[in-house]
Amino acid sequence: MSGPNSNGTLRTPLGRVRGHGAAHAGTHHFMAQRASAVALAVLAPWFVISAALFLGRGYDSDIGWIANPLNAIGLILLILAAFYHMRLGLQVVIEDYISVPLTKTLLLLGNTFVAFGAAVAAIFAILRISFGS
Amino acid sequence: MAGPAKPGTSRPLSPHLQVWRWHPTMASSIFHRATGVGLYLTALCLAIWLVALAMGPEAYGLVMSLLNTWPGLIVVYLASVGISYHLANGIRHMVWDIGHGFSPKVADGSAMAVILFALIAPIGVWGLSMFGGQG
Numbered sequence: 001m002s003g004p005n006s007n008g009t010l011r012t013p014l015g016r017v018r019g020h021g022a023a024h025a026g027t028h029h030f031m032a033q034r035a036s037a038v039a040l041a042v043l044a045p046w047f048v049i050s051a052a053l054f055l056g057r058g059y060d061s062d063i064g065w066i067a068n069p070l071n072a073i074g075l076i077l078l079i080l081a082a083f084y085h086m087r088l089g090l091q092v093v094i095e096d097y098i099s100v101p102l103t104k105t106l107l108l109l110g111n112t113f114v115a116f117g118a119a120v121a122a123i124f125a126i127l128r129i130s131f132g133s
Numbered sequence: 134m135a136g137p138a139k140p141g142t143s144r145p146l147s148p149h150l151q152v153w154r155w156h157p158t159m160a161s162s163i164f165h166r167a168t169g170v171g172l173y174l175t176a177l178c179l180a181i182w183l184v185a186l187a188m189g190p191e192a193y194g195l196v197m198s199l200l201n202t203w204p205g206l207i208v209v210y211l212a213s214v215g216i217s218y219h220l221a222n223g224i225r226h227m228v229w230d231i232g233h234g235f236s237p238k239v240a241d242g243s244a245m246a247v248i249l250f251a252l253i254a255p256i257g258v259w260g261l262s263m264f265g266g267q268g
């Protein structure tokens with residue numbers, strides 16, 4: 001079978017059912033951005049208020065706050081949600097403004113590496129503070 | 134697919150910022166992206182702060198002495214404005230995702246409310262850090 005479908009378009013029934021569209025990824029990016037945003041809408045205010053109340057008050061005091069398991073767990077969740085969310089966000093910015101294919105690819109790769117690298121560094125730091133060095 | 138326009142070809146241009154009247158919804162959209170990029174850098178600073186704290190008192194002292202300069206304090210203040218704005222406008226986006234708040238009047242009003250919140254909330258946070266914490 002070739003040529004237009006019975007509905008007069010070139011889209012196949014399978015393509016329509018999958019719903020992945022021209023970018024072949026469907027709504028995944030959109031939904032992931034929203035899911036991480038919902039998490040951050042809770043975690044970010046918690047951290048900002050906690051930081052204002054308890055952090056930046058000296059080495060021992062800051063170590064003590066992060067060593068509290070509830071704070072450490074919240075902080076790791078914040079790091080995961082924030083670095084995932086910002087990787088997705090900057091990806092859109094790069095795709096919008098950079099049209100040169102090689103430059104775009106390198107920036108997208110760099111965005112992923114920076115986000116993952118900083119997230120791993122931050123989580124390792126939290127764990128080391130929690131468990132003691 | 135059309136590539137980037139070659140110099141000298143005459144194509145219609147999208148409206149440039151210089152000739153576009155600023156209105157609340159446009160400003161709120163631009164601020165959302167700008168604060169998003171700013172918060173990317175803020176998050177990297179948070180990672181650096183955490184790693185310094187894990188490395189010991191010396192590295193921690195260095196980072197804190199940088200934060201306690203005027204440029205450092207301005208960066209912290211701008212970060213708190215950025216978080217306040219991106220959070221409030223993000224919630225505005227969630228309301229849109231549910232399907233509400235699209236009429237020009239409501240969208241303009243919520244944009245102004247978000248901008249106002251971003252200017253006021255950091256003052257509250259700084260008040261907390263000055264008067265609310267444990268020494």
